[in-house]
Amino acid sequence: MILSDRYIRARQRTAEMLTPFAESLVQPASYELTLGDEFVRNRHPTGTVRTTIGHEGDSLWMEPGDFFLATTIETVTLPGDLTAQVRGKSSWMRNGLQVCSDAGYVDPGFRGQITLELKNLGDRPLELRYGVRIAQLVFVQMTSSAEFPYGHEKVGSHYQGQQGTTASWMKNS
Secondary structure (H helix, E strand, O other), X not given: OEOXXXXXXXXXXXHOOEEOXXXXXXXXXXXXXXXXXXXXXXEOOOEEEEEEOOOOOOEEEEOOOOEEEEEEEEEXXXXXXXXXXXXXXXXXXXXXXXEOOOOOEEOOOOEEEEEXXXXXXXXXXXXXXXXXXXXXXXXXXXXXXXXXXXXXXXXXXXOOOOOOOOOOOOOOX
């Protein structure tokens, strides 16, 4: 069952799933996530380039074909009986920005900021600004609480408690 706006608000009051939380970001069946200030760009062969933008109108431009990792402003804390999916926003996709096409699943028990995978599939540069509504978080009620939620030692959780943009734990050879 996907949570409605009413249920998102009710669960936020009891579980504090999103920090910070803004009523204006609640949608009929999702919560809009906002873009943080930290980006990672993998520029082979020069390696990884980490970039930070300011909060006062600075921006970062994505050229066609660019792939960035970015972070949300929000920290997400899911109780053991909820999972969530990160989805791109239609308005961004209509301009060529793909957000989290495959890696947008958030397990029950996860705690941390969300690292977003951004790809400019369009034919023109895109301007990314701090605080812009970049993605949606869709909450799903599970049939029961997870026996071993994300973060449990039996699960092998690599990103529990992540803050800022977090690169993959896998070493690419």
